[in-house]
Amino acid sequence: MRMKYLPAAALAAVGAAAMAAAPNTPVISSETNPPLVTGKQITPEGKQTNVGSFPSNLALSPDGKYILVTNSGYREYLSVLRVSDGAMVSQLDFNGPSTVIKKKKQALYYGLACGKTENGVTTVYASRGGEGIVGIYSLDGDGKLTDTGKTLTLAPEANGALAHVAGLAVSGDGAAIYAADNSVDPKHDLRGSLRIFDTASGAEKANVDLPGYPYAVAAVTAGAEAGHKVYVTSEQRANVSVVDPIAGKSVREIATGTQPIGLLLDKAQARLFVANAGGDTVSVIDTRTDKVTRTVLMRPDNMRGLPGSTPTGLALSPDEKTLYVTLGDMNAVAVVNLPDAKLAGYLPAGWYPTGAVVSPDGQRLFIANAKGVAARNPNDTPSRTLTERPQYIQNIIEGTVTTVDLSSLPPLKETTARVLANNQGAMRKRAKFHNPGVKHVFYLIKENRTYDQVLGDLPQGDGDPSIVLFGRDVTPNLHALAERFVLLDNFYCCAEVSGDGWNWSTGAMASEYTARNVPHNYSSRQRPYDFEGTNNGVAVDRIDAPDAARPPGGYLWDLCAGHRVSFRNYGFFTDDLEIPRKTAEQGTEGLENSPTKKTLLGKSCAEFRQFDTSYADSEAWLNAKIDPAPKQMVSYGKYKDPSRVTAWKREFVEYVKNGNLPSFSMIRVMRDHTAGTSAGSSSARAMVADNDYAVGQIVDTISHSPYWKSSAIVIVEDDAQNGYDHVDAHRSTAYVISPFIEKATHDSHFYNTDSALRTIELLLGLPPMTQYDAIAPPIDIFQKNAVNADPYDALLPSKEILAEVNTKKAYRAQDSSRLLNPRREESAPDEQLNDILWRSIKGTTPPARRYALSVAQVKEKDGDD
Secondary structure, eight states: OOOOOOOOOHHHHHHHHHHHHHHTTOOOOSSSSSOOSSSSOOOOOOOEEEEESSSEEEEEOSSSSSSEEESSSOEEEEEEEEETTTEEEEEEOOOOSSSSSSTOOOOOOOEEEEEEEEEEEEEEEEEEETTTTEEEEEEOOTTTTEEEEEEEEEEOTTTOOOOOOEEEOOOOSEEEEEEEEEEETTTTTTTTEEEEETTTTTEEEEEEEESSSSSEEEEOOOOTTTOOOEEEETTTTTEEEEEEEEEEEEEEEEEEESSSEEEOOOOOOOOEEETTTTTEEEEEETTTTTEEEEEEEEGGGTTSSOOOOOOEEEEEEETTTEEEEGGGGGGGGEEEETTTEEEEEEEEEEEEEEEEOOOSSEEEEEEEEEEEEEEEEEEOOOOOSSOOOOOOHHHOOEEEEEEEGGGOOHHHHHHHHHHHHHHOOOOOOOOOOOOOOOEEEEEEOOOOOHHHHHHHTTTTTSOOOOGGOTTTOOHHHHHHHHTEEEOSSSSSSSSSSSHHHHHHHHHOOOOHHHHHHHHHHHTTTSSOOSSSSSSSSSGGGGOOOOOOTTTTTOOOHHHHHTOOOOOEEEEEEEEEEEEEOOOOGGOOEEEEEESSSSTTTTTBBBTOOOOHHHBOOOHHHTTOOOOOOTTTTTTTTTTBBSSHHHHHHHHHHHHOOOOOOOOEEEEEGGGGGGGGTTTSSSOHHHHHHHHHHHHHEEEEEHHHHHTGGEEEEEESSOOOSSSSOOOOTTBEEEEEEETOOTHHHEOOOOOHHHHHHHHHHHHOOOSSSSSSHHHHHOOOOOOOOOOOOOOOOOOOOOOHHHHHHTTTSSSSHHHHHHHTTTTSOOOHHHHHHHHHHHHHHHHHSSOOOOOOOOOOOOOHHHHHO
């Protein structure tokens, strides 16, 4: 048996007495600063102020006394902080029902702008995202923010959809406001627009056609060009448009870097700084010539060829000698020396910083940390109700604004060294990875389970049996495989949900577009699910258009194609598509179960069904001789396959016969997502059991083939959102299966999604895609010889569990049918699916209420004004 290594969380739990009982067990020394689930560490400076979910932008009030903060996450607030100390002064809540869109929430988004100040009261404009409006508020001299009840309404797009308001800017005289419509119109060549409003009448004066996904806006308000020039970024087209607001048209485009999302003019408005999130650069534009004069790379020297810094926000020191750039994926702020336009060093920040502001006196730096400063976010106790901060993963990650006293910081050389160390990963010193002879890798991605939900009943692991929903009786194969090969009980999904999960799982990180829009989409705020190859419902790559959600380093299949590694796809990034033809008159071409990515064309099994919970993953229902559920699809494709595994097995048998198995196989077995308690569907336990048997059948088939002794099977969940876990809401199950793994290995080292990818890359001889997989510790458990080569025989779950069918009387059966679309990964607030699964399996008696308090509740409790 391989040595067991206990994580810090386990050490704290077992205590000294338990350790004394096992004196020969080697352990990793307790870390005072555990890594984030992404593998990096944070050491933020300064004071933290909680501001809700995913703060995405900051703005300084005209008098320099207050900072405005807006959110684009699960819990959204418009907050006012005091510049003198960073304390919360006032806050407006945007979590109630929308008055614009039925069955949707109120929304905020990126845009913030301050208009005129009259009699000590400043007009504040805030974008309201998918509600298609700009909210108007007043900020008084004491920092109190008040909703005026007034809005500016953007006219619907040409296809009738509401606009999605992003960046805002106000003209120098306050007479006009410029609002970016951050969307693409499928019927209009995937274009977006800038809307121009008369602030006095509220009328929309112009709708300026722009490249797709316009985002940040900066208006020239001084000099000869005042009122005649507005800059707008395009997330899709990697450029900045120059708009003449008087003429109401775009006059030129400036090529910058990939996904430009931040704009900042200097005081003289002679220079425009552009943060290029996907390109890891900052562009400096001369506003007189509208040409890029300098480009500054934000990556560390040892990562110059790998994406993963992600510039998001910009701030200038009062003397304009220093530019501060928030770097979302480095959890840092870059310090740029402007006289020579060079990167001088880094300052530590929290998790995924998105924006910064410098106080007027230059003494304090304020940093918005989208995911706060907590390295672990456990969610071990379900909440009593769904109304007060249920322990859903997106709901418990609290964003913060950090107040940093610049005068008390250590020297830049020291903070830079700390940031670089934080970005080297949790396992800096490790032996060279050895491939014992693996030539074929099978990568299985499942859906949405935590470790405690499935393997929490294994006594040898760091589990909580009270949280188990799908234990050994439901998942006999997953338990058997974890026990025979390797039990990984310190593995984390880098993502929160499927939207970003499928990008982390296939691209080693999520783009800034995905990181920001996923929580907005999942919180019922009118944002399309754009994260598996489509933009606003269009498979853009199939029509040679840029994909705004594409990870900066591309996808695993791109990596394989670029290095001539053969691969086959079973269900990754496939959907029913409508591909626009060359002209509007030709209409669209309807394609069923087709790849959204061109690289996957000709490499994907057309008979392997896409995401659909009504279709079986395995042949369990046939082997157990049970009737299909009323809503179950009993066959699919030209061969009338009864399950996904049937389609995969048919091709695998042919590869064995012909001796031409691809080096890399990607297989999506997704039914552990479940359909909740939707009447007429298989129960959640039945679907998870079906999924378990699919894994068992795949391992069984491979292990009984000639390819077994040259194979490794890597299995992960795309995310862990649908469940509870006592260590962290991201902790999940992962399985590595190979004859080269010693029996009954138990490894509690820290691993994550990128560890799985790095393991695959090393086995296939591939380089990393991003900074994340470059520093991820590979799951290095392979022996030199095939010490565990016996074939595996799949275990059929019990007939009673497989035959379970939801009835109309099941807990929240109507809600499940209403909320859950079997053809879509996420079609409802998944916090509700958490409740449905927990209560339908554990019983409907509410557990004791335990949940984190909101900012307002904490203030009320402590009597803080």
